[in-house]
Amino acid sequence: MIKKWFQNIGPGTLVAAAFIGPGTVTLCTLAGVNFGFNLLWAMLLSIIATIVLQEMAARLGIISQKGLSQVIREEIKIPFLKQFITILILAAIVVGNASYEAGNISGGILGLETVFGEFKYNFDDFSINLMSIIIGVIAFALLYIGNYKFLERALVTLVLLMSFSFIITAIVTKPNILEIFKGMFVPKFPEKSLLTIIGLIGTTVVPYNLFLHASLVKERWHKKEDLKLAKKDTIVSIILGGLVSMAIIVSAASIPSKDILNAADLAEGLAPLYGEFAKYFLALGLFAAGITSAITAPLAAAYVAKGCLGFNGNLQSKSFRAVWMIILFLGVLFSSIGIKPIEIIKFAQVANGMLLPVIAGILLWIMNKKNVLENFRNTKMQNIFGFIILAITIFLGAKVILKVFNLL
Template identity: 85%
Template sequence: MIKKYFKNIGPGTLVAAAFIGPGTVTICTLAGVNFGFNLLWAMLLSIIATIVLQEMAARLGIISQKGLSEVIREEIKIPFLKHFITLLILAAIVVGNASYEAGNISGGILGLETIFGEFNFVIGGLSINFMSLIIGVIAFVLLYIGNYKFIEKALVTLVLLMSFSFVITAVITQPNILEVLKGMFVPKFPEKSLLTVIGLIGTTVVPYNLFLHASLVKERWKNKEDVSLAKTDTIISIILGGMVSMAIIISAASIPSKDILNVADLAKGLAPLYGEFAKYFLALGLFAAGITSAITAPLAAAYVAQGCLGLKGNMQSKSFKMVWMIILLLGVIFSSIGIKPIEIIKFAQVANGMLLPIIAGILLWIMNKKNVLGTFVNTKTQNIFGFVILAISIFLGAKGIMKVFGLL
């Protein structure tokens, strides 16, 4: 059974690699530090919602043998609506991933610097972080090879390393199992926790992962009979990713100090309490989280750009490579010289806040179209879960946009 799973492991793990980036690690750290185990239920809810939506995206990719953006272009017949949604997808995912890429690389840098210290050099009065160049080169090499199976194996290895690192850290802190279970299954809203709950769900149920998953499964599987394999891969991989997020919350909950702003601070805080091992495991996990997201974000943007613009080709095509190269290059530049493109990130957050409910709604609509999926359309149960998640995504999207404009 285990051997069979590892043989078929793939796109689902890449999706888990994509949603456990430095942003997720940071929000999970803050959730644990500020609210203990009380918000573990929000992560459990996020895992269920992610499994439901990602399973739909994977099923669509295998049956149609098309990416989600391609199907949207074909199925929406009203020109104005088609152009608006296409522009929104491009803005949220291509521009968004370009602005978030610096954060992905910076997260990986924090992991390395926790172990090795800082390495900066000055050129013409400009201080450049050497670590960001290292991460950029690793990501470039993996993407440039352009072989899906090779990228898949590299990311699966990194995800397993990340999972091992964070889970071991959580075990080292010896949490109270009964309190952990209460936090998971008894929803609580401690004072000032609403934005953290929104953050936990928003960093797990990610719009670009729906596009990434639909595109990746058709690289891996070509037959309708493979839908069950994709479903198993999705469920196990996202549960594994969710365990990583929960492990970070559990680790952070054991720290008495509140002066922790990110996982690098957490690593330093754990060291005097649980020994240097905790610090190194956490730093290694953060490095893996940063580099996996630094690879999957440009990959998703390239798939989306191809689908939205109607470009043909695979991972080896010039247009595909051009998109991910631009996004990776921007990320390396912004992170290496310490620039934070705040206005672009705000714009991307607004676009993403609008995109998730729209795409969740469109996905539900498409998943009930027999001309696209035949007998693989949604069941009643899948639709009920889907509509509940759609309602949650509308709430999150509205809150996220209000937060950006300072209304919350």
Template identity: 65%
Template sequence: MKNWFKNIGPGPLVAAAFIGPGTVTVCTLSGVAFGFSLLWAMVLSIIATVVLQEMSARLGIISQKGLSEIIRTEIKHPVLKVLALTLILSAIVIGNAAYEAGNISGGVLGLEAIVGEYNLNISGFSLNIFSVLIGAIAFSLLYTGNYKILERVLVALVTLMSLAFLFTAIITKPNLSDIFKGAFTPQLSKENLLTVIALIGTTVVPYNLFLHASLVKEKWKTPTDLKYARKDTIIAVILGGMVSMCIMISAASIQTSEVHNAVDLAKGLEPLFGSFAKYFLAIGLFAAGITSAITAPLAAAFVMSGCLGWKDDMHTFKFKSVWGSIIILGVLCSSLGIKPIEIIKFAQVTNGILLPVIAGFLIWIMNKKSVLGIHKNSMKQNIFGGIILIISILLSIATLNKVFQLNLL
């Protein structure tokens, strides 16, 4: 057990990154609207995420480079290189800056569900104290530049979040046979299609592929470490997926459509299952918000460093200035109640386009012997990767369809 804990790596950070307030909201709405029937979409998401994140981790350990750095060096055509790097910078850096306000706001909602609202009025502006607090925590942890400290804090927060949502699901006393039926019997219809796509889209996250490849080389240096990285990835992603499933299971017990987010879910559970349900959910939402508020700026900094050819070091001023700017923007937008809708729409579009591009590039690079040697993809890994690439293309079409109402699906 001691050896297992010693070899816990970036996996929990990846899980922390994809279980943000957006995921909590999507899973809540899915559970309220469709009960247990879309649990299979999370099972599919878990498999897809494990496959892609394992490739990303393997690439990071063997090459000792970040994914954006490899894209910059391996794409030789100058026009294609500029297009790829521009898309990545737009989707990850600008996108994560837009999402950061939502991450911080999610953490704030969790705290407010327990202790109420606290605002500070300054020259006519109302500043949310909790937004500043969460931003300060994220800033302090990242400023240390110490990967081990960051890893331990995020592992603790992910554990707290997992237990909170697990206990909430247990309190609702769900029917186990219905859960297994929902998890392993796919049901797809016109009514639930966009929800299925949203569930997959909040789990198979493009920026996690960049984050994972960069973080593994902070932890592991040699091919013999691949077994630890693989185990770490599988356990963490399955755990993260189970957290999402627990939220869906909890939401399925609410017999009302007046639930729009996790706070509404907490309020709805309280009269049925007591105040414990509210507190568990609020703690889970706070942990989800603060972990994503830390990992989103970190991923953006790694991506910008790789794309622009900066030294890939968490201690450099350039690196710190990227994540610092994103946290400050997130705190300001969250505390002042600003909702950068147009930027978020732009981020959704670029992320939607980016996922199949990055998945395709990842599969291509994972077959290059010059980069990975004997650790390149096997036939089985390529088959799984190809299936996921097709799913990511459908996700991309659905995202464009949703934002621009193109009626492509």
């Protein structure tokens, strides 16, 4: 039974690996520290929205045997609109993932440093963090092998390790189960919680995951009969990812101190209350979250570039490798010397804020096209859910853009 389940999980787990990065871990930590269990409902809403959109992306990938960016390029016939959306996708995903990659690697470093301490090499006033180079080399090796099954197994292992680490940490804190259920099913809006709620939804419903998922499923499955397997994989994996996010919120809610800014601080805060092993479990989870996102972000960017620019080839092609190598190199460079490309990150956030509602709208439009999906188009219920989520993404996108320009 367990062996069969392992054989059938795959692309969905990589999507979970992508959305549970250091940013999500940090935000869930702050949500738990500042608001206890009160924002668990926002996480539940995010999980439902993510399942609905990712199932559509997976169905599109299997039936069309094309990536989402390729389908968009082929289906939008108006030249100006096609150019605008292609540039927006490339800016948000390729440039965005390059700027976020340093954060992914830095998250993995935080996990390692919590256990092993700092490893920095100093040249006069200049210092390099050797941990970022180690994480970069691991990510490079896994991506360069270029074998989808091998990459999938490695990431599934890391996601299960991350899930185990965070969930065990939450159990160790002995939370009140009744309060957890109240937090999940009774929406509350504590004072100054709006931005955190927006953040929790925004870090889970991620535009680049829609592109990544549509591309990954066609590497794994090729027949219409595989749709059931893909749907089960999507639901199980995203629920598992959601449980991880909730476990971080639950763990953070048990810390009385408010001087916690990230998961590394949470690991240190848990140690005196629940013993050193709680700290090590959390550090291991943070390392796994960082390295899985450090692998999936360059991979997603390469798939997007391939679809938008129309170049051929597989995981081992030179053009595909060139894209992820550039993104990984920039991430290692920025994280190792401690540079934060603030302006690029702001630009990426604006592009992502614009892209999410645009892609959610286009995905809904494509999922109702008979020439693309034949008899596997959206049902009425799927469209209703889709339009509700589209409204949420428009709201989220507007808030992200207003926040970047300090208008919120």
